[in-house]
Amino acid sequence: MDTIEQFNKYVMPSYGRYPLVMDSGEGEYAADENGKRYIDFGSGIGTNSLGYCDEDWVKAVCGQVGKLQHTSNYYYTKVQADFAKALCETAGYTNMFFGNSGAEANECAIKIARKYSFDKYGKGRHNIITLVNSFHGRTLCTLSATGQDVFHNYFFPFVEGFVNVEANNIDDLRAKLDDTVCAVMFEYIQGEGGVMPLKREFVDEIFRLCTEKDVLTIADEVQTGVGRTGKFLAGDNFNKKADITTLAKGLAGGVPIGACLAGEKCAGVLTAGTHGSTFGGNPICCAGGLAVMNRVNSEGFLGEIAAKGDYIREKLLKCGEVASVSGMGLMIGIELKTKQAGEVVKAALDKGLLLLTAKTKVRLLPPLTISYEEIDKGLEILTGILNG
Numbered sequence: 001m002d003t004i005e006q007f008n009k010y011v012m013p014s015y016g017r018y019p020l021v022m023d024s025g026e027g028e029y030a031a032d033e034n035g036k037r038y039i040d041f042g043s044g045i046g047t048n049s050l051g052y053c054d055e056d057w058v059k060a061v062c063g064q065v066g067k068l069q070h071t072s073n074y075y076y077t078k079v080q081a082d083f084a085k086a087l088c089e090t091a092g093y094t095n096m097f098f099g100n101s102g103a104e105a106n107e108c109a110i111k112i113a114r115k116y117s118f119d120k121y122g123k124g125r126h127n128i129i130t131l132v133n134s135f136h137g138r139t140l141c142t143l144s145a146t147g148q149d150v151f152h153n154y155f156f157p158f159v160e161g162f163v164n165v166e167a168n169n170i171d172d173l174r175a176k177l178d179d180t181v182c183a184v185m186f187e188y189i190q191g192e193g194g195v196m197p198l199k200r201e202f203v204d205e206i207f208r209l210c211t212e213k214d215v216l217t218i219a220d221e222v223q224t225g226v227g228r229t230g231k232f233l234a235g236d237n238f239n240k241k242a243d244i245t246t247l248a249k250g251l252a253g254g255v256p257i258g259a260c261l262a263g264e265k266c267a268g269v270l271t272a273g274t275h276g277s278t279f280g281g282n283p284i285c286c287a288g289g290l291a292v293m294n295r296v297n298s299e300g301f302l303g304e305i306a307a308k309g310d311y312i313r314e315k316l317l318k319c320g321e322v323a324s325v326s327g328m329g330l331m332i333g334i335e336l337k338t339k340q341a342g343e344v345v346k347a348a349l350d351k352g353l354l355l356l357t358a359k360t361k362v363r364l365l366p367p368l369t370i371s372y373e374e375i376d377k378g379l380e381i382l383t384g385i386l387n388g
């Protein structure tokens with residue numbers, strides 16, 4: 001039995017997968033079991049932020065594996081303390097909670113928001129506004145939070161208490177932000193929703209109204225965080241700091257971790273026994289995360305991300321098939337004029353380039369460390385397909 005046959009026999013078919021068995025990776029390149037190499041413009045789904053098997057990252061992770069792979073959260077570890085410090089100081093938050101994924105980071109944010117409001121105002125102020133076309137995860141609660149009807153099937157009953165507002169519709173926001181609401185949760189750039197940035201005026205109004213009503217702001221930066229947009233947090237592009245920010249995907253360079261960061265206002269909400277995770281803040285993942293933080297905080301690194309993003313945008317906009325390009329930094333959505341995004345992704349696979357889609361767009365989330373040389377090679381393949 002070959003790998004794909006064996007896999008499909010034993011693993012539930014919950015993903016539409018490409019017939020490709022990945023075997024190894026190096027820098028910007030992934031290699032399949034036949035040794036064919038692919039330039040990776042998706043970096044997992046924005047997870048392998050330093051590319052494949054970055055030397056410093058491998059050293060950090062392997063060093064930790066050989067020292068202490070796990071301990072219960074009843075004890076302390078230095079690596080978790082160091083990572084938490086780096087993260088809070090860089091992002092500008094008071095404290096944080098570690099989970100293992102984006103969905104878990106968002107679950108934590110939702111729990112904090114509800115408890116913050118319960119502690120201060122009692123029952124009845126539990127609703128959370130999320131945006132139409134958002135994506136917040138696959139657990140029942142984060143699916144319920146997700147503002148897309150396609151995700152609200154089969155698994156009834158969903159978690160109550162989520163109210164959807166149309167993105168960038170200030171009147172809709174004003175109408176629904178009543179005294180039943182404890183938080184507004186949003187992505188600065190909707191990722192799965194099609195790389196759709198929020199308008200500045202809309203973000204301003206979220207923060208204005210929330211401050212006025214003591215409603216918490218929750219920025220889901222699972223996809224946009226950790227340098228992806230050319231700033232450490234996408235919120236920095238909007239000059240905003242949400243009360244709570246969630247991170248995951250690229251946070252530890254490809255090992256699983258999620259973080260929920262809290263500012264002064266809600267740093268004291270979760271008390272002993274109110275939340276937990278067996279694996280949360282695993283030392284191996286924290287070691288990987290520290291390696292990512294060291295790189296992202298190195299001189300000029302974030303500026304390079306913005307510059308590379310501009311470079312890619314400029315080249316793409318010269319391609320006749322490209323209708324528009326959205327996103328910030330190295331988070332890029334490409335709207336096509338005539339071609340189907342899914343077909344472009346398949347054609348690119350054949351030619352040795354890994355791409356992602358988001359709704360009708362081709363989506364790029366290349367490693368933050370990608371070189372101009374590999375950008376050029378990847379874009380040559382991509383524009384070749386688009387012009388073909």
Ligand SMILES: *Cc1c(COP(=O)(O)O)cnc(C)c1O
Nearest residue numbers: 101102103135136137191222223
């Ligand atoms: C990917 C994603 C999630 C879910 O993260 P998981 O690690 O898959 O649970 C949540 N929010 C946003 C914005 C995402 O892009």
